Amino acid sequence: MSSHDLHLEGAPFLKEQNAGLYEPAGSKSLGEATERSSKQNRAIAAEIPSWQDWRESARQIKQFAIANLDKLLVQFxxxxxxxxxxxxxxxxxxxxNRLVLDIAxxxxxxxxxxGKSMVSEEMELNHTFEAAGIRAVETDLGEYIVQLAHQRPTHIVTPALHLSAEDVGKIFAERLGEPFSADxxxxxxxxxxxxxxxxxxxxMGMSGVNFAVADTGTLxxxxxxGNGGLSTSTPPIHVALMGIEKVLPSIYYLPVFLNLLGRSGTGxxxxxxxxLIHGATPGKKLYVIILDNGRTNVLADPATHAALHCIRCGACxxxxxxxxxxxxxxxxxxxxxxxxxxxTPGLVGLKSAGKLPFASxxxxxxxxxxxxxIDIPHQLVHLRHRAVNEPSPMNSLSERLTWKAWAWAMSGSKRYRLAMAAVRLGVRMAKFLPWHPGKLGAWTRGRELPRVPGPAFRKSWSRHRSQLDSHDRSDRT
Ligand code: SF4
Structure with missing residues (x-):
């Protein structure tokens, strides 16, 4: 499967391809690199006695910024x-995309x-440039590699995390005509x-924006x-792309975030x-494009709007x-x-995001x-709840009927006994049926049909009790 096939299809998560990694041969690189990053992050955070205080300060500052987005963005x-x-x-x-093309x-x-910009990925800006006959070159090393390989980034901070040095050597040899090397x-x-x-x-140069400071008007x-500096300062035009959530109220809060981002992102x-870009350099042009693209939908849901606090460090x-x-x-x-x-469910809608809230x-x-x-697990549980209560791929008629039947069976002891008897009968009958039927095949392939256990405890107990009673009666007589 090429990465382009995944474009906005809605997540293919948990479909039949889920048997392993999507990134070819990426398993080893990914596992090692993520483990190394996690260890580094933990070690560097452990060196700071006030780490938890920094986290709490950052949470509160972001909470204030997101609650006052309208005023802060206008001030910026x-x-x-x-x-x-x-x-x-x-x-x-x-x-x-239209605004960027008009400028170009x-x-x-x-x-x-x-320079690196997740918003540009979100906009699929490279496709827009390509269609308009404009050559766009990614300059972040990881982005450059995946662009040459015609792939998508696999990680928000380290886009080529799935590729080994050998892979990169082959890509450079093939696309740039360089002699192969894995050094x-x-x-x-x-x-x-x-x-x-x-x-x-x-x-023209382009960049993302990590923070937009309202009180000083600073990007x-x-x-x-060094590619970010060169992309923003060498060409005569700089276009910066930012989501509305990037705003911070004051420059005084910036050090908290710089400290947290470096340590959590790359250790x-x-x-x-x-x-720190305070305005246009004389003789040059600076454009800032502020994008919503579904973020106000996330903001509208009190249970998930903290997702807008994210600083895209990639630690999670x-x-x-x-x-x-x-x-x-x-x-x-x-x-x-x-x-x-x-x-993703916030930006593209729960329906298109498919099973993502369940991928945890x-x-x-x-x-x-x-x-x-950010309380990610509770937000995922909230989205799961919405996914099964709102029209979505998770809310099929068969699934609703199954849960209704389950709720009915569990709400009384007689019903429960009846349901268990039906299950025992069903399992006995199932061995006469094909074990990998249709869609169920993906589930049954890795599983054995369970053996039906002996008589239920209730039945054995009542038999045992009646035997005890009859012994009692014979002893008395
Ligand atoms: S949600 Fe993930 S990417 Fe965002 S700030 Fe937290 S750890 Fe970093």
Whole structure:
């Protein structure tokens, strides 16, 4: 299955392909890399005695920011516009794509260099550029690799997590005509050499936004490779893409988030580069596109709106036993892992998100590592509840009837006995039927038909009691 097949189909989770990883041969790389990241995160967090206080502060700041989005976003717009930036608003991905294309056409853009942006993935911006004949080059190393391989990112922080150095060496040999090598330093140098040329040729640069600070009108972009800085400052135009949830009330709160993001995302005390962009550089253009794309739907549900507190550090993915097993593509859309299972139903609708809220063991590891203390397991349970009570793929007639029958059987002792007798009879009869019938086959293939146990306890007990009674009676006589 190619990753492109998954595009907005609704998550194919738990379909027949779930026997293993979607990413070819990704199991080993993914398992090792996520385990390593989780260990690093835990170790670095353990060094900070006030780690829990930082988490609580971040939670409260985000809670305030999301509750006051309307005022803070307008304040951010006013402040950054006063320093030459143009702020544009998009209700959905289509509008955002149109805005980017309008900017590109107005400035006769032929080549774009792109820093890392999950919003750009969400908008499928590269397809839009391709259709318009504009060359778009991803410059984050992981994004660059998956773009060359015509794949989708598997992780929100480390997009090429599923690929080994050998895989990357083969991709570079095939797509860039470079001699094969699996040496990490050599591969990095190759990417750097090719990307340098792209920065110098580019007519427009793009970036995501980690935080948008309202009181100073500042865009904050954090990164490790220097590509974010080059993409935003080398070309004459910079277009920044951000979701409405990126806003922070004040620059004074930024250090809390920078400390948490570096440690939780990549196990670093601080990311290598933190860019604070206060407005347009003289002689250059700065556009900021603020995207809703379903986020206000998430905001409208009090049980899940804390999902908007997410700072996309990826720690919950690394800690999740389900993500570690199946990888990112299985989730069928841009945001994988535990946070994706909440965000995706909010952004594309519960109906399209299919079974994502059920793709969790609810072990709570995600909540434990989340730097913003987002209660992911309870949000998943809430979405499961909605999924079985609202029209959705989880709410089929047969499933509803099954649960109704179960509730009826469990609500009285006579009904329960009757149901158990029916089950015993059913299991006895089942051995005369084919054991892998139709859709049930996916479930029955890995299971044995249980053996019907001896008489039920109630029956044995009443037989035993009547024997005891008859002994008593004979003793007395
Ligand atoms: S939910 Fe928490 S742990 Fe997961 S990506 Fe968002 S901030 Fe990080």
């Amino acid at each position: 717009e006013e402040r950054i516009s006063a320093r030459g930036a143009t702020v544009l608003w998009a209700e959905n991905a289509e509008q955002a 056409r107005e400035h006769h853009v032929k080549t774009v260099v792109k 990490h330093q050599h591969l990095t140098n190759v990417a750097r050499r090719h990307l340098r040329e792209e920065y110098l040729k580019a007519d 904050v972009v954090v990164e490790n490779e 670093q005390k601080l990311t290598t580069y933190t860019h 993915l690394n800690a999740c036993p389900v993500y570690r097993r199946v990888g990112g593509w299985a989730y069928g859309w841009v945001y994988p892992g535990p946070i994706g299972s909440i965000v 063991s609810l072990c709570g590891a995600c909540q434990e590592v989340c730097p913003i203390k």
